[in-house]
Amino acid sequence: KQEVTQIPAALSVPEGENLVLNCSFTDSAIYNLQWFRQDPGKGLTSLLLIQSSQREQTSGRLNASLDKSSGRSTLYIAASQPGDSATYLCAVEDSNYQLIWGAGTKLIIKP
Amino acid sequence: DGGITQSPKYLFRKEGQNVTLSCEQNLNHDAMYWYRQDPGQGLRLIYYSQIVNDFQKGDIAEGYSVSREKKESFPLTVTSAQKNPTAFYLCASSIEGLAGGGEQFFGPGTRLTVL
Numbered sequence: 311k312q313e314v315t316q317i318p319a320a321l322s323v324p325e326g327e328n329l330v331l332n333c334s335f336t337d338s339a340i341y342n343l344q345w346f347r348q349d350p351g352k353g354l355t356s357l358l359l360i361q362s363s364q365r366e367q368t369s370g371r372l373n374a375s376l377d378k379s380s381g382r383s384t385l386y387i388a389a390s391q392p393g394d395s396a397t398y399l400c401a402v403e404d405s406n407y408q409l410i411w412g413a414g415t416k417l418i419i420k421p
Numbered sequence: 422d423g424g425i426t427q428s429p430k431y432l433f434r435k436e437g438q439n440v441t442l443s444c445e446q447n448l449n450h451d452a453m454y455w456y457r458q459d460p461g462q463g464l465r466l467i468y469y470s471q472i473v474n475d476f477q478k479g480d481i482a483e484g485y486s487v488s489r490e491k492k493e494s495f496p497l498t499v500t501s502a503q504k505n506p507t508a509f510y511l512c513a514s515s516i517e518g519l520a521g522g523g524e525q526f527f528g529p530g531t532r533l534t535v536l
Contacts, residue, residue: 314463344524353425353511353527399463408479409525411463 312337312404316412324420325392331385331415333400338378341403345374345385348397348414357398358385390419424448425528427512432533434499434506442497442531444512451517453495454525457481458509467510470495471517499533507535 313336323329333343342361346354358367358374360383366375373386387394397416401409425446434440446453452471456464466479470489484503489495495514499506509532513525 319461346527351509351530351532353427353529354513356524356526359524401464408466409464411465413461413463 312340312402312410314400314402314410314412316398316400316415318415319413320416320418322418322420323390325390327390328386328388329390329417331387331398331417333383333385333412335381335383335402335410337404338381339405340378341405341407343374343376343383343400343402344409345372345383346399346401348399350397354399387417392419392421395419425512425514425526427510427528427531429531430529432531434533434535436535437501439498439500440533442499442510442512442533444495444497444528445493446495446512446514446526446528447493448514448516448526449492450514450526451492452515453489454513454515455479455485455487455495455497456511456513458511458530464511467497506533508533 315334344359345357348354360367360376371388376383395418397414399414401411404410428443454469455467458464465481467485468487470476473492476489486498511530512528515523515525
């Protein structure tokens with residue numbers, strides 16, 4: 311059964327730092343991996359979607375990589391800002407076409 | 422503006438009551454989904470619908486029911502059979518169904534609390 315893990319559960323860094331969030335999954339048979347952002351008490355906003363045939367996707371200061379063979383993805387945030395504070399969730403689309411979710415990493419950027 | 426709306430934002434339920442959560446989308450998406458989010462856990466799929474008048478159970482469908490009479494609407498009823506309904510409920514939609522591999526777009530959520 312596919313399991314998705316995000317470590318750490320929480321992360322606090324000073325403004326301006328570059329940082330990496332991690333996502334690991336147990337079964338490499340995935341169709342894609344997605345990164346989402348969730349602000350407190352709000353819905354999810356899609357950040358990046360990486361198809362299984364791709365290695366990375368970029369959007370502005372965000373870069374997501376995918377290594378299917380090792381079951382890992384990273385979300386790189388450059389030059390972090392207080393407005394980046396949120397919970398970041400990753401999800402993989404498994405062989406049954408369902409999204410399997412990690413529990414998220416709560417990110418706090420200190421001014 | 423195109424998007425997904427959920428109502429109400431907050432909902433309180435007494436034990437033994439059924440309550441219905443609303444989800445509407447004007448994105449012309451075929452597929453719609455209901456997820457449950459609990460603290461410290463990933464989202465879990467309750468029900469999904471790939472087309473009007475059709476829906477399938479997700480991983481945690483027990484104690485919930487849905488209908489899909491219109492493309493734009495996918496209401497979720499939390500029945501008295503759901504023993505631990507206090508959670509944050511998220512509705513989502515996508516252009517195609519689960520096999521389409523596309524993005525899911527999410528509503529703002531409804532927080533349900535059992536009194």
